[in-house]
Amino acid sequence: MADEPIEELGGKTPLQYAETPTFDWLAKHSRLGMLKTVPAGYHPGSEVANMAVLGYDLDESFEGRGSLEAASMGIDILPGEMAMRCNLICIENGLIKNHSAGHISNEEAKVLIDYLNEKLSDEIVSFYPGVSYRHLLKIKGGCKHIECTPPHDVPGTPFKDVLVRACSPDAEPTAELINSLIIKSQQLLSEHPVNLKRVSEGKDPANSIWPWSPGYRPKMQTLQERFGIGSGAVISAVDLIRGIGLYSGLQPIIVEGATGLWNTNYEGKAEAAVKAMKETDFVFVHVEASDEAGHEGDVALKVKTIESLDRLIAKPILEAANKMQEPVAIAVLPDHPTPCRLRTHSANPVPFMIYRNGITPDGIDEYNEFSATKGSYGTLEADEFIKEFFKI
Numbered sequence: 001m002a003d004e005p006i007e008e009l010g011g012k013t014p015l016q017y018a019e020t021p022t023f024d025w026l027a028k029h030s031r032l033g034m035l036k037t038v039p040a041g042y043h044p045g046s047e048v049a050n051m052a053v054l055g056y057d058l059d060e061s062f063e064g065r066g067s068l069e070a071a072s073m074g075i076d077i078l079p080g081e082m083a084m085r086c087n088l089i090c091i092e093n094g095l096i097k098n099h100s101a102g103h104i105s106n107e108e109a110k111v112l113i114d115y116l117n118e119k120l121s122d123e124i125v126s127f128y129p130g131v132s133y134r135h136l137l138k139i140k141g142g143c144k145h146i147e148c149t150p151p152h153d154v155p156g157t158p159f160k161d162v163l164v165r166a167c168s169p170d171a172e173p174t175a176e177l178i179n180s181l182i183i184k185s186q187q188l189l190s191e192h193p194v195n196l197k198r199v200s201e202g203k204d205p206a207n208s209i210w211p212w213s214p215g216y217r218p219k220m221q222t223l224q225e226r227f228g229i230g231s232g233a234v235i236s237a238v239d240l241i242r243g244i245g246l247y248s249g250l251q252p253i254i255v256e257g258a259t260g261l262w263n264t265n266y267e268g269k270a271e272a273a274v275k276a277m278k279e280t281d282f283v284f285v286h287v288e289a290s291d292e293a294g295h296e297g298d299v300a301l302k303v304k305t306i307e308s309l310d311r312l313i314a315k316p317i318l319e320a321a322n323k324m325q326e327p328v329a330i331a332v333l334p335d336h337p338t339p340c341r342l343r344t345h346s347a348n349p350v351p352f353m354i355y356r357n358g359i360t361p362d363g364i365d366e367y368n369e370f371s372a373t374k375g376s377y378g379t380l381e382a383d384e385f386i387k388e389f390f391k392i
Helices: 021-028 046-053 065-072 106-120 169-189 193-200 223-227 239-247 266-279 289-296 299-323 384-390
Strands: 031-035 081-092 095-098 125-131 134-140 208-215 232-235 251-253 282-285 329-332 350-356
Touching (some): 021 329, 021 350, 046 065, 065 208, 065 239, 081 169, 106 125, 106 169, 106 193, 134 169, 169 208, 239 251, 266 282, 266 299, 289 299, 299 329, 329 384, 350 384
Antiparallel strands (some): 081 095, 081 134, 081 208, 125 134, 329 350
């Protein structure tokens, strides 16, 4: 939800402009600061940022997005196998129109992924359906030393300019294989009945795959092993976050109607979080809606998602926390900025606040990208935030 000042909002960010009484109450009773969630040398992806929020050393633990999502999907990554996120995207006149095929439905996407499996899978290549445009490609013997471009980073770019490139001679066969799969998928998907129907309805077709973020099975200690906390839960509509949660030792909680978009089931997520607060020691609640609004460049929608987050999730969680008989700590933060102007992620530090019983607040009246720079935490990085949250 972090962003930049926007002219149509009077020079305010969406977080400054939005009506956020719960966030502002928390700010008045919290300590604030900025958190660097994208270490030097890493791409500002959600996989990097969320692992950083939880304090993981990415040089030791990071193995790409695909392997994390595989864990959430119940797909094992065996020795010698490489996993990749595999988007269904829309290409128009040779240009990447969007990274989501117009936010294709789960049902339509599954039909297309099953079709690609029928036509393209073999003893080396296999596809696995996920949620909406987010799917998985697994390659036996694949080499991860390839340069892949996240499709949400390059809307409007000729797809041929951002095909996979090998970073070493050993990776050449893998790059060639993936690029051939992209071209073959375009030939297969262009005339598929699902896409013909979408076009007739004025929707963007899912007329290409786009694999990216390769890696092997990650080696991650759980939060229990690292910090000695007890049980924990993760609540998200996104396979990536649930996968990080699983490797972190958190139990995924599936909320019906959680979509990862502006129309997600906010109330259901809040209800699940409150229940989990009473049953576990740590709850990681992730909401994707503001990120997707940023990718769309939709300023009004981004403001709406922030207000929904404040009113429908933060408020009931705070009310429940203040009624509990045991101490509760609450942290609020984005994983990374997704500025509407850029329509993709940036690596700038994000504002955070930590509220807990008995804390001495900073006396800051509102929560946003600028007020947090005045907070007493200053700018944290690496595992400093999560250690502070757990008071390690």
